[in-house]
Amino acid sequence: xxxxxxxxxxxxxxxxxxxxxxxxxxxxxxxxxxxxxxxxxxxxxxxxxxxxxxxxxxxxxxxxxxxxxxxxxxxxxxxxxxxxxxxxxxxxxxxxxxxxxxxxxxxxxxxxxxxxxxxxxxxxxxxxxxxxxxxxxxxxxxxxxxxxxxxxxxxxxxxxxxxxxxxxxxxxxxxxxxxxxxxxxxxxxxxxxxxxxxxxxxxxxxxxxxxxxxxxxxxxxxxxxxxxxxxxxxxxxxxxxxxxxxxxxxxxxxxxxxxx
Ligand code: NAD
Numbered sequence: 125x126x127x128x129x130x131x132x133x134x135x136x137x138x139x140x141x142x143x144x145x146x147x148x149x150x151x152x153x154x155x156x157x158x159x160x161x162x163x164x165x166x167x168x169x170x171x172x173x174x175x176x177x178x179x180x181x182x183x184x185x186x187x188x189x190x191x192x193x194x195x196x197x198x199x200x201x202x203x204x205x206x207x208x209x210x211x212x213x214x215x216x217x218x219x220x221x222x223x224x225x226x227x228x229x230x231x232x233x234x235x236x237x238x239x240x241x242x243x244x245x246x247x248x249x250x251x252x253x254x255x256x257x258x259x260x261x262x263x264x265x266x267x268x269x270x271x272x273x274x275x276x277x278x279x280x281x282x283x284x285x286x287x288x289x290x291x292x293x294x295x296x297x298x299x300x301x302x303x304x305x306x307x308x309x310x311x312x313x314x315x316x317x318x319x320x321x322x323x324x325x326x327x328x329x330x331x332x333x334x335x336x337x338x339x340x341x342x343x344x345x346x347x348x349x350x351x352x353x354x355x356x357x358x359x360x361x362x363x364x365x366x367x368x369x370x371x372x373x374x375x376x377x378x379x380x381x382x383x384x
Contacts, residue, residue: 131363132370135346136377138361139218142318142344144225147215148334152323152349154233156209156368159202163325164350168199179299182291183259189280189289196253196292197274200267203232203253208239211322214371216240221378225316228309230324230331232294247309249331251294251302256281260288267292301330313337320346322367326353335359 139145151161161167162174172195175181181188208216216239218224226245227236232253236246256270257263263285270281270290281290295301313319319338326332326347332355339345339358347353348363348370356362363370 128363128365131361132373132377134361135363135370135374136381138318138344138346139223139320139374139378140381142223142316144316145218145223145318145320146225146312146316146334146338146343147218147227147320147322148313148324148331149215149227149229149231149236149322150324150326150328150331151231152325153211153367154206154209154231154235155323156211156366157206157233157235159206159233160199161323161325163327174297177296179296182296186280189291192291193274193280197271200253200271204268204271206233206235208235209368211367211371212236212239214375215322217375218378219245223378226312228312228331228334230328232292247305247312249295249301249305249309251292253292253294255293256290257293258283258286258288258290261286264293265290306330309334310337313343314341316341316343318344318346320348321353321355321359322348322371324349324353325351326355 155161162169177192177195182192212235219241226247227241228247229236230250232250234254237243254267256265256267263283273281283290313334314337316338319335321335335345335355345359346361347356347359348367
C-alpha cells in the first residue's frame with residue numbers, strides 16, 4: 125500500500141499520462157465550502173428523514189409540498205453564501221491546463237462554475253438549486269427571487285404564468301433523471317482515459333454507475349474521499365483525504381513534473 129505522499133505522486137503521474145479526464149464530484153467536495161453533505165455525521169440525513177422528501181411525496185399533497193419547501197428553505201442559506209474552496213479551484217486549474225474533458229457533478233450548488241469551469245463543461249446530474257421550476261409549464265425562476273416570496277409568507281410558491289406548483293430545479297429521490305445530462309455523462313464516462321472521483325460516497329444510482337462505465341471502457345480510476353466507498357476495489361488508486369488537501373497537492377505535483 126503506497127504511503128500518502130507517494131499516492132499524490134502516483135495521482136499526478138496518472139493525470140500527466142492522461143488526455144481525456146472526467147472529474148466526478150459529490151457533496152464531499154463542497155463540505156469545505158460550508159455546505160453539509162447527506163451522509164457524514166451531522167450531515168443533512170442526520171437531521172431530516174429522506175423518505176419525507178421524495179418526488180412522489182411532493183406530488184402527493186399540499187402538506188408534503190409545504191414540508192418540502194420548509195426543508196429546502198432551511199438548507200438554502202448555506203448554499204447561497206458558499207464560495208469555491210481549494211478543491212474546486214484545483215479542478216479549475218486542471219481544466220485550464222487542458223487536462224479535463226468535463227466535470228460530472230451530483231452537486232446542486234454551482235461551485236464548479238463559480239470556480240471557473242465553463243458552464244458547458246459541467247454536467248449537473250442532479251439538477252441545480254440555483255433555479256426553481258414550475259412543474260406544470262416548466263417556466264424557470266431564479267432561486268433568490270422565489271426564496272424572497274417564501275420569506276414573505278408563500279408556503280408553496282406558484283407559477284406567475286400558469287399557477288402550477290413550483291419546486292427547486294434539483295432531482296429528488298424518485299424523480300426521473302435529466303435525460304440529456306445522463307446520456308452525455310454516460311458517453312463522456314465511456315470515452316475518458318482517466319476517471320477521477322472527488323468527494324462522493326458512490327452509493328447514489330445511477331450516478332454511481334459512471335465510474336464503473338469508465339472502468340469497463342478501459343479508463344483508469346482514482347477515488348479521493350474521506351471514507352471508503354463500495355467502488356474502492358475497482359480503483360487503481362484510492363486516497364482517503366479531504367479533497368481540499370489532496371487535490372491542490374496533486375495539481376502542484378502535476379505542474380512540477382510538467383516543468384521537468
Ligand atoms: P454523500 O453525502 O452521500 O457523501 C459525501 C461523501 O463525501 C462522504 O463519503 C464523505 O465521507 C465524503 N466527504 C465529506 N467531506 C469530504 C471532504 N472534505 N473531502 C473528501 N471527502 C469528503 O454525497 P454524494 O455521494 O454526493 O451523494 C449524492 C447526493 O448528495 C446527490 O444527490 C447530491 O445532489 C446531494 N447533495 C449535494 C450537495 C451539494 O450540492 N453540495 C450537498 C448535499 C447533498
